[in-house]
Amino acid sequence: MVERIIGAYEERPAVCQDYDPRTAEVARRVARSIQVELPGVIVEHIGSTAVPGCAGKGIVDLMLLYPDGQLAAARDFLDAIGFQRQTTRDPFPEDRPMRTGSVVYDGETFLLHVHVIAASSAEARELRRFRDRLRADSALVAAYISAKKATLASGVTDSVEYCLRKGEFIMSALGKDQKGSGEETKGGVVVEKTNLRDKFARFTDHWKPRIVGELNGQQVKLVKFQGPFVWHYHDNEDELFLVVKGRFRMEFRNRHIWLEEGEFLVVPRGVEHRPVAEEEAHVLLFEPSTTLNTGNVRNERTVDRLERV
DSSP states (O other), X not given: OOOOOOBOOOOOOXXXXXXXXXXXXXXXXXXXXXXXXXXXXXXXEESGGGSTXXXXXXXXXXXXXXXXXXXXXXXXXXXXXXXXXXXSSSOOXXXXXXXXXXXXXXXXXXXXXXXXXXXXXXXXXXXXXXXXXXXXXXXXXXXXXXXXXXXXXXXXXXXXXXXXXXXXXXXXXXXXXXXXXXXXXXTTEEOOOOOHHHHHTTOOOSSOOEEEEEETXXXXXXXXXXXXXXXXXXXXXXXXXXXXXXOEEEEOSSOEEEEOTTOEEEEOTTOOBEEEEEEEEEEEEEEETTOOTTTTOOSTTOOSSOEEO
């Protein structure tokens, strides 16, 4: 039996409170605890707490993306560690469930929603796309907050009705994303290309990864290396390093490997390593969204919240 680590959920009236940066760490910890025990699933932070500066209810929303045929296993696991079924009216159906719970972090109780969704579903793509649009567009964030406050000002306090009103804004935003841009679309999803040279030109600092793309719970990141990084390892994530420009040395405790332009290397989880670049190198990383840049180490180079470029 899996240890029950999730606390009771508490129904609260709808509110629009300031963004709390601690929610990012709460999401990361809960996501890790699920992914370690459920191989093959992906857990992503979504909703307002996944967007820096976005006011909202303060509930940490996660989506658990399961492979085909694994819905029952995902539901059973969440139940085993203490997540609860919804008690509000009009709950999500059991073929697309949501589970609720809470965790204590930094002396405070944070409420949790876990949306259990098929990894191949269009809903997963839409949730991710709206989150990413908010992260990239401060004007859209301001409009979203204004819409929430207007809903509350109209007298809506019921959490279900509040979510329905928010849904109207979300669908409108996604609809605008698909019209009038002249971009190619496929299956209702905007398809764009990314120019790595242009993206690298947008930042100058070293050892601070930027997100440029996401797929299947993995993130494509760009980072500039110069000098030595810190020795570290990742308990649960493999990492791919691809050299776009320059060269660098990947050091292990018993040897090292030079990577030149156009070459890549995969560092398996649990293997201690340290990248070193004698001159500036431009590197593309491909790794799970849960990956912390310094792994098991926390210091001045740890980046908890990655920017997008």
